[in-house]
Amino acid sequence: MIIASNVSKKFGKMKVLDNVSAACNKSQCIALIGPNGSGKTTFIKCLLGMVVPGSGFITFNEKNIIHDWRYRANIGYMPQIGRYPDNMTIAQVLDMLKDIRKSKSQQLDEDLINEFNLPALMNKRMSTLSGGTRQKVSASLAFLFNPDVLILDEPTAGLDPLSAEILKEKITTEKKKGKLILITSHVLSDLDDMITEVMYMQDGSLRFHKSFEELRSDTGEQKLSKAIAQVMKNN
Numbered sequence: 156m157i158i159a160s161n162v163s164k165k166f167g168k169m170k171v172l173d174n175v176s177a178a179c180n181k182s183q184c185i186a187l188i189g190p191n192g193s194g195k196t197t198f199i200k201c202l203l204g205m206v207v208p209g210s211g212f213i214t215f216n217e218k219n220i221i222h223d224w225r226y227r228a229n230i231g232y233m234p235q236i237g238r239y240p241d242n243m244t245i246a247q248v249l250d251m252l253k254d255i256r257k258s259k260s261q262q263l264d265e266d267l268i269n270e271f272n273l274p275a276l277m278n279k280r281m282s283t284l285s286g287g288t289r290q291k292v293s294a295s296l297a298f299l300f301n302p303d304v305l306i307l308d309e310p311t312a313g314l315d316p317l318s319a320e321i322l323k324e325k326i327t328t329e330k331k332k333g334k335l336i337l338i339t340s341h342v343l344s345d346l347d348d349m350i351t352e353v354m355y356m357q358d359g360s361l362r363f364h365k366s367f368e369e370l371r372s373d374t375g376e377q378k379l380s381k382a383i384a385q386v387m388k389n390n
């Protein structure tokens with residue numbers, strides 16, 4: 156579905172991505188993990204076309220993304236920090252995005268909007284929202300247009316435990332429908348029940364990409380946090 160081939164990126168003299176190659180397929184839920192600054196967000200932004208690799212290329216359903224940006228309509232993205240026009244209300248932001256996506260009549264997925272009780276807050280301005288509510292808006296927008304692929308950057312950061320559970324259940328439901336889900340998180344315990352694969356980045360390189368089962372059997376650890384601690388110790 157998404158294939159990255161030898162993707163490298165420098166910011167100035169600093170190499171942030173170093174020959175990253177990876178294949179991501181339908182029905183996979185991939186944890187993209189690694190230390191701060193290891194290049195996870197930059198890699199995600201390359202997949203989204205928000206950062207252009209210095210070398211290498213990325214295909215989405217076998218087409219090079221550089222030639223056709225329309226593939227992005229198939230991706231729901233939840234950024235690490237959602238930035239929205241301060242003076243707009245939640246309702247206005249939702250309407251604006253429906254308008255941009257020309258999806259007013261399309262089947263929308265409003266599950267998260269409802270489960271997060273956002274209808275009660277629709278007239279609140281974005282500048283007045285708590286960090287967690289802002290995260291709920293970002294999560295709801297990522298799922299709203301029923302995309303085939305979900306890319307979620309630290310999705311549970313700032314969410315209360317109940318809201319984090321709601322989001323995790325939604326991710327699992329969408330994975331079962333055959334969607335591809337890519338998640339970065341430092342809260343590894345959040346990922347245990349959801350993921351099928353693990354991509355581990357360090358210093359801009361993809362150190363490994365394997366199934367969670369394989370990682371478990373390689374390390375003898377059942378929990379992702381313990382398995383990754385084991386990998387980091389041996390590095």
Ligand SMILES: Nc1ncnc2c1ncn2[C@@H]1O[C@H](COP(=O)(O)OP(=O)(O)OP(=O)(O)O)[C@@H](O)[C@H]1O
Nearest residue numbers: 166167171189190191192193194195196197198235
């Ligand atoms: N636009 C930019 N200009 C210059 N340097 C950048 C830019 N974006 C990212 N970087 C640098 O690239 C490196 C990788 O950053 P990136 O955000 O991809 O890491 P990350 O693995 O997502 O980190 P974290 O876990 O902290 O979110 C960092 O050193 C960062 O400072």
